[in-house]
Amino acid sequence: MTTTKPTDTDFDLLSSDQTAGSTAEHSAAVQPDLKVLTHDWLSAIGEDPEREGLLKTPERVAKAWGFLTGGYTQTLTDVTNEAVFEAEGSEMVIVKDIEFYSMCEHHMLPFYGRAHIAYIPDGKILGLSKFARIVDLYARRLQVQERITTQIADAVLELLAPKGVAVLMEGVHLCMAMRGVQKQNSSTTTSAMRGLFKDDARTRAEFMSVVQGTLRSR
Ligand SMILES: Nc1nc2c(ncn2[C@@H]2O[C@H](COP(=O)(O)OP(=O)(O)OP(=O)(O)O)[C@@H](O)[C@H]2O)c(=O)[nH]1
Numbered sequence: 030m031t032t033t034k035p036t037d038t039d040f041d042l043l044s045s046d047q048t049a050g051s052t053a054e055h056s057a058a059v060q061p062d063l064k065v066l067t068h069d070w071l072s073a074i075g076e077d078p079e080r081e082g083l084l085k086t087p088e089r090v091a092k093a094w095g096f097l098t099g100g101y102t103q104t105l106t107d108v109t110n111e112a113v114f115e116a117e118g119s120e121m122v123i124v125k126d127i128e129f130y131s132m133c134e135h136h137m138l139p140f141y142g143r144a145h146i147a148y149i150p151d152g153k154i155l156g157l158s159k160f161a162r163i164v165d166l167y168a169r170r171l172q173v174q175e176r177i178t179t180q181i182a183d184a185v186l187e188l189l190a191p192k193g194v195a196v197l198m199e200g201v202h203l204c205m206a207m208r209g210v211q212k213q214n215s216s217t218t219t220s221a222m223r224g225l226f227k228d229d230a231r232t233r234a235e236f237m238s239v240v241q242g243t244l245r246s247r
């Protein structure tokens with residue numbers, strides 16, 4: 030079994046690449062509309078969009094949302110860049126503690142947390158950083174946590190046709206913390222199991238024990 034934790038460098042590379050790539054193009058495309066809408070939104074909440082501190086806010090918001098929803102204009106092929114390699118062996122590979130940030134589709138407020146992905150290869154492996162890129166591809170949209178989880182599992186299945194895939198995500202939803210039921214300490218765990226992880230309890234247990242070790246140590 031191979032277990033990998035992405036390093037800080039992985040995430041640094043990830044953000045700089047994606048700011049420069051098609052996410053930036055998306056940002057440019059949505060900017061004019063979002064700038065106008067944000068100006069109106071500021072008025073609607075009783076603010077003065079013309080006061081000094083808010084003058085550049087519509088532009089900043091448009092840029093930020095271009096980034097936060099950059100997943101809409103990327104495809105699985107874009108983010109994995111054909112980094113699928115032939116490989117012997119069929120030991121479990123686990124990439125854990127991949128941070129994600131997403132926006133809930135019900136309130137357009139952030140939810141964030143960690144994703145853990147495991148697979149059992151069947152002749153093909155994927156470049157490790159690409160798992161983090163797949164997470165971002167689906168997280169940078171308006172989402173529900175359940176859908177991101179299944180989209181990641183199905184993406185790995187499509188790319189590698191492995192013997193099994195498991196995805197576990199833990200998320201904190203600000204729409205439950207800063208409004209609504211106002212529960213600051215609750216978190217949500219979602220999972221998607223495919224192939225051996227679904228059919229074989231021992232394989233699933235091996236994955237869960239590695240991931241839960243992480244949860245307990247926090
Ligand atoms: N299943 C799921 N629900 C989510 C997610 N993000 C937010 N929600 C929930 O979406 C639901 C929307 O419920 P509504 O009753 O239509 O909206 P609301 O009146 O704002 O609900 P409250 O949050 O309970 O105040 C809420 O229960 C949220 O907690 C998610 O990722 N998955």
Ligand SMILES: [Zn+2]
Pocket residue numbers: 133134135136137138202204205
């Ligand atoms: Zn919500």
